Amino acid sequence: MALVLGVGAFGNDVRRLQDYLNRELSSTLVLDGSFGGNTKAEVLRFRNRFGLPAAPVFDDQCFAISADRGFAPPDFDTHPSKSGVNWPRRPTGLSSPDGATMQAKCGTISFVHAPRPGNPEHIKVTNNFEAANISAVDIPQLRDCVVPTGSGVVKTDGRIRFHKKHMDRLRKLFADWEAAGLVDRILTFDGSFNLRLKRGSTSATVANLSNHAWGTAFDINAHWNMRKTVPALMGDRGCLRDMVEIGHANGFYWGGHFGTRDGMHFEVAKEML
Ligand SMILES: [Zn+2]
Incomplete structure (x- = not known):
């Protein structure tokens, strides 16, 4: 394309x-x-x-x-086996953790539903979960990364709030993406730790908590990989399909493999918690 x-x-x-x-x-x-x-x-x-x-x-x-003067487009593999909506395949041995597992493995979040304008899924945490478990990790590959704000754009300083237990995992994932020459696929950073329910949820149950609330998930290239849509295909602007296998190798599950597709989303897989 x-x-x-x-x-x-x-x-x-x-x-x-x-x-x-x-x-x-x-x-x-x-x-x-x-x-x-x-x-x-x-x-x-x-x-x-x-x-x-x-x-x-x-x-x-x-x-x-x-292209040969300093500004080339991403070099996507055009092999037909990678062109479809089902590539890459769902991984074996990795799955998406549910809320009960997250509470047990990543720290208990006590919370009440606290909707905000523009963020109806927002929650308010009533225990010390955040101080005990969340910290900022420096991801050099995300320095100056564009962040859409709704009314324009800002840029990150590369410091991402994430679960303390999985900072090294996150650092290695981005380092591996860089070593494979894939960082130019990242067009925007769209959030990591975020105290909220899953999008569209209205009742404040543990099962409805988003894994973003535990700081084990992050979103990139949201505009081209919106929830409930087919994630951008290989060769299309915003595609991150060829980053997914390195995600698997580092224990991250891709939202593009959810029953309700969420192609912007990566999270630490259940088996790695
Ligand atoms: Zn997400």
């Missing part, structure tokens, strides 16, 4: 595009990862500089020029 970046696009690839245009054209774009009017103007300059027809998008023609 053709990769096209235009006005309204956001993500780390846009941030890298801005950085590339600054170097290529001596521009002074802010590296915010959000494609707005200034980025569009520089893309038009780029196209003019290299003799491409005027268009407000960075498309395949542009990538054909930029």
